[in-house]
Amino acid sequence: MAGVEAIDKLxxxxxxxxxxxxxxxxxxAFHIVAQPxxxxxxxxxxIFNAKKQVHVCPVCGNLTDRxxxxxxxxxxxxxxxxxxxxxxxxxxxLERIRDYNGLYHVLGGVISPMDGVGPDDIRIRExxxxxxxxxxxxxxxxxxxxxxxxxxxxxxxxxxxxxGIKVTRIAHGxxxxxxxxxxxxxxxxxxxxxxxxx
Amino acid sequence: MAGVEAIDKLxxxxxxxxxxxxxxxxxxAFHIVAQPxxxxxxxxxxIFNAKKQVHVCPVCGNLTDRxxxxxxxxxxxxxxxxxxxxxxxxxxxLERIRDYNGLYHVLGGVISPMDGVGPDDIRIRExxxxxxxxxxxxxxxxxxxxxxxxxxxxxxxxxxxxxGIKVTRIAHGxxxxxxxxxxxxxxxxxxxxxxxxx
Numbered sequence: 001m002a003g004v005e006a007i008d009k010l011x012x013x014x015x016x017x018x019x020x021x022x023x024x025x026x027x028x029a030f031h032i033v034a035q036p037x038x039x040x041x042x043x044x045x046x047i048f049n050a051k052k053q054v055h056v057c058p059v060c061g062n063l064t065d066r067x068x069x070x071x072x073x074x075x076x077x078x079x080x081x082x083x084x085x086x087x088x089x090x091x092x093x094l095e096r097i098r099d100y101n102g103l104y105h106v107l108g109g110v111i112s113p114m115d116g117v118g119p120d121d122i123r124i125r126e127x128x129x130x131x132x133x134x135x136x137x138x139x140x141x142x143x144x145x146x147x148x149x150x151x152x153x154x155x156x157x158x159x160x161x162x163x164g165i166k167v168t169r170i171a172h173g174x175x176x177x178x179x180x181x182x183x184x185x186x187x188x189x190x191x192x193x194x195x196x197x198x
Numbered sequence: 199m200a201g202v203e204a205i206d207k208l209x210x211x212x213x214x215x216x217x218x219x220x221x222x223x224x225x226x227a228f229h230i231v232a233q234p235x236x237x238x239x240x241x242x243x244x245i246f247n248a249k250k251q252v253h254v255c256p257v258c259g260n261l262t263d264r265x266x267x268x269x270x271x272x273x274x275x276x277x278x279x280x281x282x283x284x285x286x287x288x289x290x291x292l293e294r295i296r297d298y299n300g301l302y303h304v305l306g307g308v309i310s311p312m313d314g315v316g317p318d319d320i321r322i323r324e325x326x327x328x329x330x331x332x333x334x335x336x337x338x339x340x341x342x343x344x345x346x347x348x349x350x351x352x353x354x355x356x357x358x359x360x361x362g363i364k365v366t367r368i369a370h371g372x373x374x375x376x377x378x379x380x381x382x383x384x385x386x387x388x389x390x391x392x393x394x395x396x
Contacts, residue, residue: 003293006263010248013241018229019222030287031216032245033252033261040249043211044242047230050208051238054231063231065204089228095201 061106063088080137110148138166259304261286278335308346336364
């Protein structure tokens with residue numbers, strides 16, 4: 001601790017952020033008090049405004065500072081495909097590839113009995129309501145390729161298939177630029193099973 | 199970018215902090231907007247208050263949120279020794295060892311002709327004024343063991359020695375827990391030169 005109450009308090013607050021340890025928090029605190037007052041005021045105001053303005057899109061669950069998120073509000077997006085993801089960060093990652101032109105559905109989590117998260121704790125019911133409207137022809141399950149993500153995809157798939165809607169899962173395989181030698185066996189097996197004719 | 203203006207703005211602000219890259223900034227921004235409003239308000243207020251309340255101690259240059267810093271104000275500290283450091287973070291580091299009981303003098307930088315920092319740009323004049331008062335018997339030069347730190351220590355040493363005040367330099371050597379094999383040659387040489395009889 002720096003022995004200066006205001007710096008110690010700031011260090012403590014910053015160290016509660018994910019990935020920020022005590023040493024980094026203290027370095028940041030010392031940096032912040034050395035900045036011009038105007039810059040620090042702007043940082044504080046930006047933090048508070050982001051929290052005040054950003055909320056969940058009532059249609060898809062993505063984050064937005066408008067009434068409806070920018071994807072749902074975009075008239076050029078194709079409305080017959082919905083990509084199901086765990087959280088808003090995933091929407092962000094997929095939007096960066098600038099390839100997908102459909103809509104999203106953000107679950108706000110994945111089914112994880114270990115953490116006490118069941119199907120009713122994530123936005124599956126909201127997804128089913130959207131599908132019931134009849135406009136959606138394909139659901140792309142893009143939850144993470146881990147145990148919870150796979151289980152959640154399997155669960156949702158079982159719910160949707162009887163409705164006659166096409167359900168797809170993002171491909172698993174060797175990452176581009178990756179090397180077979182260093183790829184784990186399950187990924188390699190998936191890459192092999194998912195092989196395509198050229 | 200997340201496509202949400204308030205998050206993008208926050209990401210940009212956070213990425214200006216030292217050691218926080220774009221990806222980390224974005225992760226932090228998403229984390230912040232997911233926190234309860236009260237927690238985010240407290241973070242913002244703590245940041246702004248730290249900047250408003252913390253200033254340089256008029257005696258030694260350390261950071262404080264009181265009139266005079268906690269070291270200068272402590273009547274139990276020995277007033278005949280002054281440890282000269284580059285910045286307030288160094289005071290912090292030295293205070294953690296709980297071994298030193300004298301005062302400090304924070305230079306607020308080191309002499310670095312490459313960066314256009316000369317002796318008049320750091321608090322050397324203030325140090326000389328303190329020494330002129332006659333109470334100080336020893337000056338411990340604890341600037342970093344790098345080129346600028348060594349040059350600054352040498353410069354200050356030359357100024358003080360004619361005043362008949364004892365000038366010492368912190369020891370250089372192999373770090374505790376370090377291995378000779380992986381210690382650079384200059385450090386090893388200093389460790390050898392600084393050997394003590396047991």
